[in-house]
Amino acid sequence: MPTVSIPRKEQIETAATDLFKSRGYAATSMRHIASKVGIEAASIYSHLKSKEHILIKICFKMAKEFIEGIKLVQKTNVTSEAKFKAAVISHVNIITGDIAASAVFWNEWRHLSEPLLSEFVAMQREYEQAFKLIIEQGVNEGVFEVRDISFTVMAMLSSLNGIQKWHNYTLPPEELNEAFATFFAQGIRKQVEE
Amino acid sequence: MPTVSIPRKEQIETAATDLFKSRGYAATSMRHIASKVGIEAASIYSHLKSKEHILIKICFKMAKEFIEGIKLVQKTNVTSEAKFKAAVISHVNIITGDIAASAVFWNEWRHLSEPLLSEFVAMQREYEQAFKLIIEQGVNEGVFEVRDISFTVMAMLSSLNGIQKWHNYTLPPEELNEAFATFFAQGIRKQVEE
DNA sequence: CCTACCGATCGGTAGG
């Protein structure tokens, strides 16, 4: 039974992603990546154009996944609370689906150079905006109540994107979903009396 | 009226903190720091031992502030909800008090080397533990209800420590306090009926 | 995919 070997290009990208997460992009050298794969640094350039191109691929792959996820949620025809929870769950699933890439996406994007840097930031804003709209809908329907929508979105996204730093995964991914969705939904639910 | 000049050592530390925040520790060179202060790189060593010593000072200064803050809260004799809110407010105040140092504290500590690295991590754990105890108290008194205390603490701290990345400070610091305290307290408050 | 190598830059020291 011959095992299907992983393409070298993918091996390099995976090794780089792990190293970018643990050491940071700037502190990771092409020699570190090559050594992890078992080849020489110069050989990487047979498969990939540059160190930054690896970073670009990781960052934009994740950004696209997040945006795609929330667009799917927007199209569904459910209550605003269900939509909100679905958006949170989508986000958690993408992160737990690739923790290393999520860490690079969140911590290393500043090392992108123009014009891709601006393009990346624009995608982040687009994503935040989509989240805002979902919350706004709930506010208009009287099920949510927030002090400031921008605050709420930033607080939530910081929390979710912080998962990649947790030393302590007490909950399995499926439960993490629900825990976040409930925690946040309750945090913005309109209080009947206080 | 002679202006009191800021000591060169402090100037260097401030410049370094800002650069560590914006470029990251690894991507910041002693020449960058020196240039920002207006001296030569070699001159920094008349004031400071090494690049890592600057990082050490920033990280431990912040860690101590956080621990000191929550210890003060623990000593107060108020309801568990008030104590919880005070702990959140203490955290927000420390961050907004020095955003750049907070960013370095949260994003760059992995560049510390042993044995200080382990010491730093132990301080983070101590802080998390203090937060857990406050929540536990509220759970035992029947005012809070959480799925998992570790989850709650990690989710909250990720959110709070994420403030330094916000591009969007919609709320002034005093309101940020209250917004966080209310958002989280509501997120863990025991629900009468659902 | 390798060997051999490039110019640039790094943290830090010597000596004043």
Add this chain to the structure above:
DNA sequence: CCTACCGATCGGTAGG
């Protein structure tokens, strides 16, 4: 606080 400099390491290329 500066000039001059050290060995190490960097991202990347030439040529096979």
